[in-house]
Amino acid sequence: MSKDVKPFQIGEWSISPGTRRTVDLPVSMLSDHTPVSMSVHVLHGRKPGPVLFVSAAVHGDEVIGVEIARRVLKAPQLEAQELEKLKGTLLVIPIVNAFGFLNHSRYLPDRRDLNRSFPGSQRGSLAGRLAHLFMTEIVARSNYGIDLHSAAIHRTNLPQIRVSPSRTETMLLAKAFGAPVIMTSKIREGSLRAAAHLKDADVLVFEGGEGLRFDEMTIRAGVSGVLRVMRELKMVGAKGITRPSVRSIISMTSYWVRSPAGGLLRPFKSVGEVVEPEMLLGIVSDPFGENERNVLTEKGGLIVGRTNLPVINEGDGLFHIAEFNERYDAEQTLDSLSSQLEADPLFDEDEII
Numbered sequence: 001m002s003k004d005v006k007p008f009q010i011g012e013w014s015i016s017p018g019t020r021r022t023v024d025l026p027v028s029m030l031s032d033h034t035p036v037s038m039s040v041h042v043l044h045g046r047k048p049g050p051v052l053f054v055s056a057a058v059h060g061d062e063v064i065g066v067e068i069a070r071r072v073l074k075a076p077q078l079e080a081q082e083l084e085k086l087k088g089t090l091l092v093i094p095i096v097n098a099f100g101f102l103n104h105s106r107y108l109p110d111r112r113d114l115n116r117s118f119p120g121s122q123r124g125s126l127a128g129r130l131a132h133l134f135m136t137e138i139v140a141r142s143n144y145g146i147d148l149h150s151a152a153i154h155r156t157n158l159p160q161i162r163v164s165p166s167r168t169e170t171m172l173l174a175k176a177f178g179a180p181v182i183m184t185s186k187i188r189e190g191s192l193r194a195a196a197h198l199k200d201a202d203v204l205v206f207e208g209g210e211g212l213r214f215d216e217m218t219i220r221a222g223v224s225g226v227l228r229v230m231r232e233l234k235m236v237g238a239k240g241i242t243r244p245s246v247r248s249i250i251s252m253t254s255y256w257v258r259s260p261a262g263g264l265l266r267p268f269k270s271v272g273e274v275v276e277p278e279m280l281l282g283i284v285s286d287p288f289g290e291n292e293r294n295v296l297t298e299k300g301g302l303i304v305g306r307t308n309l310p311v312i313n314e315g316d317g318l319f320h321i322a323e324f325n326e327r328y329d330a331e332q333t334l335d336s337l338s339s340q341l342e343a344d345p346l347f348d349e350d351e352i353i
Contacts (some may be wrong), residue, residue, distance in 0.1 A: 027133060028162065038093065042091055043078060059100060062149050069094035075346070076229060077236045077237075108130070118135065150209075153212055160181040163205070175247065206225060208222060255298065255320075260293045263285050295319070303320070304322065305319070
């Protein structure tokens with residue numbers, strides 16, 4: 001056992017340096033007496049270093065993060081023979097909200113949004129108790145975190161990192177992650193990011209893909225990003241982990257283009273496309289084709305999210321557009337990062353794919 005590193009304590013378990021183990025933290029009991037737990041895979045290095053958590057399925061229907069977490073745990077850099085070189089500790093929680101995950105739902109059984117329930121309370125609602133458990137057992141033990149999300153069901157997002165503009169170190173980690181877009185956004189009250197911020201834990205929020213769906217390029221962007229952050233934190237070496245081929249597009253502001261009427265949407269643009277001011281994004285028509293309304297941009301930018309539903313109501317968010325002030329060839333940036341992920345030897349491994 002290493003003289004420099006002590007066993008890692010979590011719940012009732014003690015994980016020795018240089019080992020990995022899945023532990024189950026009790027959450028609750030279902031009405032039929034079935035126990036529910038939050039499973040955490042702990043990889044505890046022999047050398048001192050930071051503690052990083054990677055969480056997914058805080059919203060139960062955002063399953064793409066679960067697959068990202070699975071592939072991270074199978075990465076060659078974290079295999080048994082490489083674990084001896086790990087500096088610090090990695091905590092991976094593939095499914096935070098097991099209730100929503102099992103029911104294909106964003107929410108908990110009481111219809112509460114877990115990501116509006118932090119830091120929670122030991123004596124509060126089910127959402128509050130789960131949030132409290134996560135804060136106590138995970139965040140309180142961590143220096144950094146990566147929280148994996150997708151768009152809600154029937155929407156899709158371009159892979160992006162969301163950060164608070166107030167922390168320089170968080171932005172450096174966001175750039176190391178290498179997602180196509182970095183979006184600075186205000187911290188929402190009750191979110192995991194807000195609660196962790198108060199505990200001095202820097203958290204990156206990764207968004208990409210669609211609820212209840214897998215998207216291969218988004219998964220690859222997430223896996224590569226997590227490993228790049230670990231390299232930036234010097235938890236793992238550089239071998240097999242590529243740096244982003246180009247720098248991410250940084251957006252300080254964004255806006256939603258909303259439907260001018262209810263009806264059927266015929267979209268002409270999708271995520272990843274650059275748009276100009278007053279550009280036609282789609283047409284909303286009534287079912288008879290008698291009344292048609294154009295959907296136009298307000299300002300130029302990059303489409304980072306959009307609805308996948310053709311049946312929409314007046315005021316529904318249709319296209320999420322990120323503005324950026326610096327000079328970017330956005331389309332070339334996206335093509336370069338996509339080509340890099342397609343060619344990355346990391347994803348040639350059968351056990352990962």
